Amino acid sequence: MGSRCQHPGKMSSNFFKISFILIGSILISAQWGYGQNRVAGIVRDGISGELLIGANVIDPIKKAGTATDNNGYFSLVMDRGSDSLLITYVGYAPVSVLLSSGKDTILNVFLQPGEDIEEVEVVAFKRNQFNESSLSNKELKYIPSIGSEPDVLKTLQLLPGIQTTNEGSSNLTIRGGGPGENxxxxxxVPLYYVNHLGGFxxxxxxxxxxxxxxxKGGFPAKYGGKLSSVIDISMREGNPSKLRGTAGIGVMGINGTI
Incomplete structure (x- = not known):
């Protein structure tokens, strides 16, 4: 079998082609590398020197940027034509830094606190508790009831959202629950039996x-165990300096207090 050999002139031509491609690639890489430079640095508070974490570092031309890390450090690659950086942070005045074209740069940036706004006073108003009702001793006595004798539970039936199970009964149904859910x-002191004479x-x-x-709803967690309502009754304070008492008689019974 015979061997094939290439003509010396043809080999020389291929060599020059390969050399031209390699040299062209090197020149393009050099041109690309020359067109970019890296900018790095640290951003601090201009008064205390404290590192600022999360400060924005922006290339205004490229409309791209980065943010400082937990050490206040940043690093950003700049394209040709970008000759400045804009550094901002909440509560501080922004800073624009001019850069040397085509050179890697290390920056130490100090931001000054911005102007403080005037103090704003926020006043909150207590929201009306539509699910809460209250009756005083005078209001209880002014409202007539069975046998002309005031009755607490009968009076509560006149409030919105409160009903009775039967006509003339003192059992209360609130928010659709039964009398046992109050x-x-x-x-x-919790009371479990709040009426007599069959609930009359x-x-x-x-x-x-x-x-x-x-x-009647949305009551605090300390009032647990019931679903419908909480009826909180407070007694009158006694008079430690004078002995006083009341007595009454009516169709339904006799009562007295000292």
Missing amino acids: LFLFDN VSVFNPDMINNVRVL
Whole structure:
């Protein structure tokens, strides 16, 4: 078998082509590298010298940028034609830095705190508690009830959202729940039986009551165990310097307080 050999002139031509391609690639790489430069640096508070984390470092021409890390450091590659950096941070005045074209640059940037705005006073108003009702001792006595005797639970039936199970009964249904779903507190003491005579009258003497507060929804977690409402009844304070008492008689019974 015979061997093939290339003509010396042809080999020389191929060599020059390969050399031209390699030299062209090197020149293009050099041109590209010359057209970019890296800018790095640290951003600090201009007064305390504290490192600023998350400061924005922006190339205004390229519309791109980066942010400082946990050490206040940043690094950004700049294209040809970009000769400045804009550095901003919340609460500080922005800073524009001029760069030397075609050179890598190390910066130490100090930002000055911006102008403080005037103090703004925010005043909150207490929201009306539409799910809360309250009755005082005088209000309880002014409202007539069965047998002309004031009755706490009968009076509560006149408030919005409160109904009774049967006509003439003192059992209350609130927010669709049964009478057993109401929590009764008498000076923070829970009561489980709040009426007698088959539910016709309540056990509370109006002369002993100072205030009645009804929570019909959204009541605090400390009032647990019930779903419908909390009826918080507080007693009147006694008079330590004078002995006083009241007595009454009516169709439904006799009562007295000292």
